[in-house]
Amino acid sequence: MGGAAIGLAVYLLNFGLATSLAALVSVFVLTRVLVYAYFERYLAFKVFDDFASGRVRHECVACGASCHLRVNLGKDDIERILKYAKEKGLEETVIEKSGSKFWLKRKSGGACVFLTYSGNLPRCSIYSIRPMACRLFPLIPQGSRLKVDPFCPGIRRDQGHTFKEHLVTQEVGSYVRRVTGKIQSAETASA
Numbered sequence: 001m002g003g004a005a006i007g008l009a010v011y012l013l014n015f016g017l018a019t020s021l022a023a024l025v026s027v028f029v030l031t032r033v034l035v036y037a038y039f040e041r042y043l044a045f046k047v048f049d050d051f052a053s054g055r056v057r058h059e060c061v062a063c064g065a066s067c068h069l070r071v072n073l074g075k076d077d078i079e080r081i082l083k084y085a086k087e088k089g090l091e092e093t094v095i096e097k098s099g100s101k102f103w104l105k106r107k108s109g110g111a112c113v114f115l116t117y118s119g120n121l122p123r124c125s126i127y128s129i130r131p132m133a134c135r136l137f138p139l140i141p142q143g144s145r146l147k148v149d150p151f152c153p154g155i156r157r158d159q160g161h162t163f164k165e166h167l168v169t170q171e172v173g174s175y176v177r178r179v180t181g182k183i184q185s186a187e188t189a190s191a
């Protein structure tokens, strides 16, 4: 909306159609870059720092939002889930490959293939063997760092699990330590 207004203003100032379009595209691209840089490169890591240091907590509000994200699978996840699918005689494809990575398949609306509902409440039908990415959430590994989904509505200042409790209840302490190699003290303190 703002980009369109600026483009129109430039056009009206007689810069011509080509210049106006170039200005519009530039504003659009710049806006996308700034939004990406702010949310993905700044806020997500800042929220992680706040979580790890105790400034914020996390309490799942069962909104199901994370079950609409792409879920990357590790080798252990794949073995466990394929074994489950075979035992249950599932005929639908539950894992897909993209490039060199494996992901949980999603339904046409974007929901995870294992997401079901109990009334209005989202429910994971493979909760006890859910992938590491689901255990970690709202933590998201990025290279040798971790970030936190800044849009997760379960991030709160005053209630919910502390970072240490999250590592214990989700049984992800050793994984987090392996990824970061930096926050051993948090895991050791909570063990």
Ligand code: SF4
Residues within 6 Å of the ligand: 066, 067, 068, 071, 104, 112, 113, 114, 115, 116, 123, 124, 125, 126, 127, 130, 131, 134
């Ligand atoms: S495996 Fe379960 S927790 Fe993970 S995205 Fe699918 S439904 Fe959600």
